[in-house]
Amino acid sequence: MSAPLLSPEATAAALPYPALAREIAALLADPSVRVPPRLVQPLPGGGSLFVMPATDARVAITKLITFVADNTTRGLPTIQGDIVVFDAATGQRSAIVDGPTVTARRTAAVSLLALQTLAPQAEGPLLIVGAGVQGRSHLEAYLAGLGAQRLHEVRVASRSAASADALVAHAQALGLRARRVDDPDAALADCPLVVSATPAQAVCLRATPRDDTFVAAVGAFTPRMVEWAPEACRDLAARGTLVVDTRDADHEAGDLLQAGIDVAALPTLADALAGRVAPRGPVFFKSCGWAGWDLAAARCVARAQAARG
Template sequence: MTSLLDAAQTAARLPYPALIEGLKRLLADESVQVPQRLVQPLPGGGSLFVMPALDARIAITKLITFTPANAGTAHPVIQGDVVVFDVASGRRLLVLDGPTVTARRTAAVSLLAAQQLAPATEGPLLIVGAGAQGRAHLDAFAQALPLRQVFVASRGAAGAQVLAAHAKDLGLRATAVRDPDAVLADCPLVVTCTPADGVVLKALPRADAFIAAVGAFTPRMVELGPDLCRHCAAQGRVVVDTPEARHEAGDLLQAGLDPAAFATLRQVVLGERGENRGPVLFKSCGWAGWDLAAARTAAG
């Protein structure tokens, strides 16, 4: 019998420590196959995503809609499901809540990158964007890193205040700020998770900064100023989540940088590419392999 899990049940099956271990195992698993995802534009500016992946044991498809116009309304920006099948029998095993999987696996990928690449994991942490991804990243980083302080910036002041209040509930000192560039010099940990319809961070980071940019996943989307991206490439290090970023990483492409020239998270985790120096920019575009790792974790 198929288990149909709601958001809370899906989250309960995806604790961040288990997700991190699941990501590491997936990156070392040669049986993993991830076909190119289908992104179908929809009337009104939304998109339909069809994202399959499989290994020797299970196959998954994430089927979600991404509707930026829903931001700030009663309707979620991301809606849909992750369906999990048994490879041997073809039987449907699980249906997971798609937005929960997306939020938690994305935050876990950023956290894994920070654990591998960030020189100063104690923070302070700057989060730009106070939606579902901002909250998931706050929860993940606060749980696994020795944070004490967080700054939150958002287009909507009320959203920033709500996320800052959540940070205080987690035992952190928290401040909502209007201009993220104004506090960038104080923050060695940075996450940008906005709708990526314009530059939200353009000041140059400190030498020990780790920036996880997760909002932009098409060539036209952008969160980071081009000078910031070029500075990290010249004075520090750029890492992308997967090779597919070569045609998706809008922040890098709009800065005139070739995403294919940079190491992937898999190469970093497996110790195959390079040493850290200067500020680190981790550009995450999303990948069905991350959803497969979450499904494997949830399935047990």
């Protein structure tokens, strides 16, 4: 029997954000999880091919995706590909799930888990810088995790006014007050929740957040990429708390590496979940991605398949 190929819609339905955040926390406590370093192969056109395997005692995956930052100019997604899911005991392929959908939802679920664990003030207004797929998924994840009463207001900044307006309209359709802002640095003063989810080809934030802010910085996931200015990162390191998603960030967290910060000395999300982080000042959560997050999503998919019989 051939393995089911899940559409983007079916993939999303199997990955509700709060459940996926809980699965990510469970995965970080699972000693059977094995995640080797991902392979990043440069492509001739300037993009990258990512090969990301992972396994636990029951499920094995390989994620195969491409990232091409300027695909928006071609009318194409910046991330394309699939995740192949196997039974770890038999080696049988059990599913092929939509890679971009998993990437969007697991990244936002990781940010939600970090917010729930570390945020000094887990309520809005929320500032989203970057109105693409990740901006939308983070909006939906935070709404699912916090509820409209706590999130209540969203401000969106983007290089594209049309993209910002579209995300504003989506937030309003979800029952939130929302508006576009043209100066994200100025908006930092009013927003205790911040998500930066740009293509990360140039600095877009130079100011520093207020002391009660939780930042999820997800756009820059290679050493060459950057969203936050080096001086802002150094200020955050001096007066706040920096946390990375995993130890893979030691050589991938472009914002922090370009600021000269010793990323290897920073705590991880697993440290925070284990109670080994005492946040002070603004919290800056740097997310670079990890195949373990995709494995958590595959575990959710496997559970949904089992429930359907």
